[in-house]
């Protein structure tokens with residue numbers, strides 16, 4: 515079987531792999547970038563509703579989940595949102611801030627893929643698409659990767675094959691299997707940024723499918739003020755996706771449906787408008803169907819004047835911390851990312867190199883670093899890819 519030698523082989527031509535290969539190539543390394551898909555950056559293409567939320571200007575390490583919350587600091591600090599914006603602008607890609615520091619292309623996510631492929635070309639990266647990865651070996655000095663019809667070898671190997679979310683797009687748990695074969699630990703992976711499902715009594719809320727409202731969703735100490743959406747299976751929308759990354763099975767989440775009120779607001783409303791109902795009071799800020807469903811569940815459907823203050827205070831409290839206990843999530847099929855992954859304890863935060871396997875690196879979503887919704891995950895992919903490339 516013919517064999518070819520490289521300085522580095524990058525497995526996975528997604529966000530992190532493309533960045534890593536391009537920068538290493540531009541640093542003069544001979545790089546092979548391999549992917550089993552027939553197209554590079556497929557998740558980039560579908561991201562951000564086709565416009566790619568490519569970074570967030572508020573990127574900070576505390577917006578990432580990891581067993582080691584300090585791990586992401588080094589890479590995020592050395593390759594920042596401003597660095598990526600610089601690249602985007604050099605390629606003449608127009609962008610805008612949508613909300614909460616989230617930057618999107620004005621045109622299409624395909625521009626970001628074209629930009630990264632252009633950067634790879636500049637670095638003379640050899641791109642091998644539609645190339646299933648066979649046996650991966652290591653003799654202590656060089657890694658060997660069996661590809662269709664040939665063997666590639668290099669002293670450095672980068673695992674950039676992402677996590678298993680959205681398997682129908684070719685996502686796999688390959689990164690974890692390979693890491694384990696080299697003795698690296700894997701923090702139990704789980705779907706994140708994923709809709710949550712409701713059952714039992716709470717399944718009644720599914721009749722609100724399609725209704726959205728701005729809420730504060732919380733789980734433990736984590737809180738997000740964004741839109742929540744009722745679906746035919748349970749709960750979704752940005753606030754829920756965010757909180758899903760912190761949620762653990764069988765635990766409740768709390769939803770504040772009245773985030774701009776205080777504990778006395780209903781009693782005050784009763785004094786000012788005794789003939790109004792809870793439904794009408796809620797409908798001032800919430801969609802009418804939701805206002806109706808909440809008042810019915812609280813069994814407060816008559817005029818406020820007929821309800822004792824104590825009951826109104828209790829209702830206000832319940833509306834500000836409505837407990838849902840999801841019976842599950844929509845799983846990897848719908849999860850935007852995978853939390854958990856290759857343990858940061860086994861990697862250098864500077865070079866993303868395995869401590870006990872010199873020359874082996876892991877970057878992007880494959881690693882146990884998971885960002886909030888809003889461009890944070892791509893920024894981690896760019897930053898970790900860039901950081902690893904500095905030592906290839």
Ligand code: FDA
Pocket residue numbers: 525526527528529530531548549550551554555556557558560561562563566567568569645646647674675676677679680683684685686687688849850851877878879880888889890891892893895
């Ligand atoms: P990524 O998944 O991008 O790349 C992995 C590559 O490895 C793929 O090309 C895959 O084909 C390849 N591969 C996998 N297994 C393989 C195997 N066995 N052999 C060979 N190749 C293999 N984030 C964000 O910041 N802003 C956003 O707008 C969005 N939007 C978004 C929408 C949707 C629908 C999803 C599913 C995800 C997002 N994300 C996002 C998350 C973001 O897409 C994700 O965090 C990054 O793509 C991760 O980059 P990686 O390069 O690590 O993996």
